[in-house]
Amino acid sequence: MLEELRITGLGVIDDATLPLDAGLTVITGETGAGKTMVVAGLGLLFGGRADAGRVRADPGRAVIEGRLRCSGRVAKAVAARIGDAGAEPDEDGAVLLSRSVSAEGRSRAHVGGRSVPVGVLSDIGGRVLAVHGQSDQMRLLQPLEQLATLDRYAGPEHEKLLDTYREVFASWRRCDEELTERRAHARERNQQVDLLRLGLDEIAAVDPQPGEDVELRSLAQRLEHTEGLRSAVAAAQQALAGDMDDPSAGADASTLLGVARHSLESQLDVDESLGDLAGRVESAARLVADVSSELTTYLASLDADPAKLAEVHERRAALRALTRKYAEDVDGVLAWAQDAQRQLTELDSSDETLAALEAERDRLAADVVELAGRLGESRREASERFGVAVSAELAGLAMPHAQVVAHVAARPVVAGAPTASVGGEPGGVGPDGADEVELRLIPHPGAPALPVQRGASGGELSRVMLAVEVVFAGAGGPPTLVFDEVDAGVGGEAAVEIGRRLAKLARRHQVLVVTHLPQVAAFADRHLVVQKGSTGSVTTSGVRVVEDSDRARELARMLAGLPDSSLGVAHAEELLAMARSARTRKR
Numbered sequence: 001m002l003e004e005l006r007i008t009g010l011g012v013i014d015d016a017t018l019p020l021d022a023g024l025t026v027i028t029g030e031t032g033a034g035k036t037m038v039v040a041g042l043g044l045l046f047g048g049r050a051d052a053g054r055v056r057a058d059p060g061r062a063v064i065e066g067r068l069r070c071s072g073r074v075a076k077a078v079a080a081r082i083g084d085a086g087a088e089p090d091e092d093g094a095v096l097l098s099r100s101v102s103a104e105g106r107s108r109a110h111v112g113g114r115s116v117p118v119g120v121l122s123d124i125g126g127r128v129l130a131v132h133g134q135s136d137q138m139r140l141l142q143p144l145e146q147l148a149t150l151d152r153y154a155g156p157e158h159e160k161l162l163d164t165y166r167e168v169f170a171s172w173r174r175c176d177e178e179l180t181e182r183r184a185h186a187r188e189r190n191q192q193v194d195l196l197r198l199g200l201d202e203i204a205a206v207d208p209q210p211g212e213d214v215e216l217r218s219l220a221q222r223l224e225h226t227e228g229l230r231s232a233v234a235a236a237q238q239a240l241a242g243d244m245d246d247p248s249a250g251a252d253a254s255t256l257l258g259v260a261r262h263s264l265e266s267q268l269d270v271d272e273s274l275g276d277l278a279g280r281v282e283s284a285a286r287l288v289a290d291v292s293s294e295l296t297t298y299l300a301s302l303d304a305d306p307a308k309l310a311e312v313h314e315r316r317a318a319l320r321a322l323t324r325k326y327a328e329d330v331d332g333v334l335a336w337a338q339d340a341q342r343q344l345t346e347l348d349s350s351d352e353t354l355a356a357l358e359a360e361r362d363r364l365a366a367d368v369v370e371l372a373g374r375l376g377e378s379r380r381e382a383s384e385r386f387g388v389a390v391s392a393e394l395a396g397l398a399m400p401h402a403q404v405v406a407h408v409a410a411r412p413v414v415a416g417a418p419t420a421s422v423g424g425e426p427g428g429v430g431p432d433g434a435d436e437v438e439l440r441l442i443p444h445p446g447a448p449a450l451p452v453q454r455g456a457s458g459g460e461l462s463r464v465m466l467a468v469e470v471v472f473a474g475a476g477g478p479p480t481l482v483f484d485e486v487d488a489g490v491g492g493e494a495a496v497e498i499g500r501r502l503a504k505l506a507r508r509h510q511v512l513v514v515t516h517l518p519q520v521a522a523f524a525d526r527h528l529v530v531q532k533g534s535t536g537s538v539t540t541s542g543v544r545v546v547e548d549s550d551r552a553r554e555l556a557r558m559l560a561g562l563p564d565s566s567l568g569v570a571h572a573e574e575l576l577a578m579a580r581s582a583r584t585r586k587r
Contacts, residue, residue, distance in 0.1 A: 001480055001510040002129075003067040003094065005045070010062040011037040011054050014540035018528055024506035026521045027514045027543075028558060029530030034541035035514045038530065039131065039484045042512075044099050046125025047118050052105035060103040068095045070128060074479055077127050085120045087112035097121060126478075132469045133484035140439070140465055141453045147437040150406050153472065154382035161378060162432070165371040169431060172364035172418075179357045189347045196340045196347075199326065203337050206318050213319050213330040216312055223309040226302050233295050233302075241292040254292070257285040365418040372418075372427070372434040379408050379435055386471070393467035396501055398494040403442040404464060405449050411436050439464075462490050463498070470501055480510040487517050495519035496578075503583055518558040518572065522579040527551050552576060 005018040012034040018027075029035050037054070044050060045064045055062045070078050079089060089095045089112065098110040099121060109118045140149060151162055182189065222229060242252030264278035319330055326336040383406035390404040410427030411434050413419055419426040419434070427434030440449040441456050441464060449455070452464050466487070487498050499520040505511055506525065515521055527546050546554050555575055556568030563569075 001069060002512075003069055005038075005041065006063075006065045007037065007041040008063045009056040009059055010041055010044075010064065011056070012532065012541045013037045013041075013530075014056065014542070016530070016541060016543040018543050019526075019545060020510070020512070021526050022506075022510055023525030024503050024511045024513065024523060025526040025528060026524035027512065027528045027530060028516070028521050028554060029541075030532060033530040033532040035530050036484075037541070038543075039133070039482060039514060042129065042482060043131065044101065045097055045121065046129055047099075047109075047120075047122025050099075050101040050105065050107040052101060052103055055101055055103045057103065061100055063098065063100045066097045068097055068124075068128065069093060070095075070479065074127055078124055081120065081123050081127075082111050082116075085111060085114070085116040087114040087116060087120075095124075097124070128478050129480045129482065130478045131482040131484065140468060143436060143438060146406070146439050147432060147435070149468070149472075150379055150382055150386060150408075150437050151432075153386050154378055158375075158378045158382065161371070161375060165368070165375055165433060166431060168364060168367045168371060169429065172361065172368050175357060175361045175364055179354065179361055182354060182357065193344060193347050196344055200337055200340055200344075203322060203326070203333060206322055208319055208322060208330045208333055210331055210334060213316070213323070216316050216319070220309065220312045220316065223303070223305075223312060230299065230302050233299050237292055237295040237299065240288050240295070253288050254285060257281055257288060261285065368429055369418050372429050375433040376408065376427070376435050379433075379437065382406075383408050383437070389471045390464070390467045393470050393501065394463060397463040397467060397497045398492075399443075399460065399463060401444045402460075402464075403449075404452070404467070405440045405442065407438045407440050407449070409436050409438070410434060439468075462487060463494060466498060466501070470505055478509075480512070481505065482512045482514075484514045485516065487515055487520055490517065491519075499523035499579065500582055503579070516558065518555040518575060521555060521558065522572075522575040523583065527554065529554055 001022060002020045004020060006016070007013050007018075008015045012032070016034075016038075018038065027035055027038055040048075040051075040054065041064045044062070045066050068078075075093070078095065082088065082095065096110075096112055099118070100108045107118060109116050109121050111120060111124075140146065151158060238252065240253045242255060261278050261281045264274045264281065268275050268278070322333045323329060326333045386406045387404055391402065394400075394402045394404065410425040411430055412428055413426055414428035414430070418429050439452045441452045441460070442449045443455060443460070447455075452461060456464055466483075469483070483502065487495060490498060495517045496519045498517070499522060502511055502513055502520065503523040513520060513524075521527060528543050529546050530541050530543050532541050549569075552569050552572040553563040555572035556565060557563040559571055560568045
């Protein structure tokens with residue numbers, strides 16, 4: 001849970017610290033005092049989009065800091081994520097988070113004092129925090145969002161089935177598109193195939209080997225300059241080893257090295273250090289002997305055969321014919337052939353290939369239909385549980401006779417796409433199955449079930465959406481839940497029941513509520529007030545905890561705008577007593 005939140009330089013908030021705790025914390029204040037900036041600050045702290053327009057001109061930078069402490073599986077997941085980013089919790093297990101945004105729009109994130117990508121904060125936020133606001137309610141009125149809502153409620157096994165369906169559906173789409181494309185462009189493909197095969201046949205006829213052009217160029221040079229090479233090598237060989245047939249030809253390197261070694265060895269009894277030099281001269285003599293032997297072998301290998309030279313020139317001409325067409329060298333020609341072979345496989349539009357693709361498409365289509373049917377059954381089962389749970393919450397929100405139904409129907413059939421049975425009706429499959437989901441409200445027995453946006457008044461819609469959020473939160477989810485004025489348009493007894501529901505939810509979660517309703521604020525375990533002050537043309541806001549009589553005065557202000565009215569304070573104290581009694585009975 002969040003233990004503390006500090007916001008500086010954001011919107012109307014100059015510097016405010018929110019001391020947070022477990023249970024239900026409500027945040028109240030006058031209109032324009034900055035309650036919305038508290039929610040905006042939470043969003044920024046957990047990786048939300050930075051809006052430079054909200055940064056105060058002085059000091060020109062908004063900073064949001066939070067102290068987070070988690071337990072159980074959430075703590076392990078958070079520790080693993082920040083560990084991947086090179087950060088670590090404090091010694092007491094808490095994690096310090098920070099996000100700053102400059103007036104120019106530059107954003108920085110820190111975890112445990114270490115700079116991290118903003119995505120790290122977003123990942124942490126996805127595990128520890130869920131924000132529910134009026135925008136979320138409007139989003140829930142969209143058909144696709146209602147489908148996603150039911151899928152999320154259905155549980156992990158359903159989500160695994162949905163993931164499998166999406167993979168198979170994507171494979172079917174790819175296969176179907178490939179088959180359609182091959183059939184539509186068969187003539188162009190066949191022409192390209194013929195050209196590729198012609199090139200491959202030409203290359204195969206020559207059968208070039210890797211690096212062959214380089215080797216042949218070197219061989220041709222040797223054959224063309226055999227006499228010059230023979231003369232140079234013979235001279236070098238004679239200089240090193242001498243001419244055995246003509247002893248008078250002069251001293252050679254081997255003889256001179258032998259003389260040098262013997263000269264040095266003759267003085268070893270005078271200076272032993274000459275032994276090392278004599279040894280090195282002997283090593284040089286062996287090296288000269290080795291080189292001389294290799295030169296003799298090289299001389300024997302030299303061949304001035306004109307037929308061999310003509311053969312080399314003919315082979316090089318054949319290779320040049322390939323390099324003029326396909327690449328700069330033989331290795332490039334071989335690479336072209338390899339790529340051409342790959343293209344042939346992709347371009348193959350033979351009857352056998354098309355038949356195999358069609359069979360694969362039909363097999364995948366059958367799998368799509370089978371999985372879509374299982375998805376539909378799972379959704380209908382989940383829709384019954386979902387409707388019962390939300391209706392039960394509505395009973396506690398002063399709508400005792402209302403029912404919410406998650407109606408699962410077949411999607412319209414799409415031409416050319418497989419169809420699956422949805423409740424006995426054919427439905428066209430799509431990326432998420434063959435179903436459509438619509439949340440419907442039956443406000444009282446005998447009334448028709450209408451889409452919630454048509455069948456509910458403003459206050460009823462807020463309660464329905466809050467009931468949906470409470471059902472989701474009660475099923476698990478992040479440990480900290482934030483509700484941003486989801487009680488708009490509600491009053492009287494319904495407002496009291498909303499307070500009861502949020503207090504009930506706060507037994508298992510840390511719940512933060514931004515509200516304008518005193519009936520909701522009365523149920524808080526901790527009450528924070530955002531205060532607005534003004535100095536000249538600059539407006540600033542701060543946050544303070546209210547308790548005892550100050551809390552009653554704040555509720556009186558919320559009730560009638562008269563914090564100093566004895567009648568208003570008495571009404572507020574009555575509300576607080578009622579809320580304390582309700583919380584005590586529920587424990």
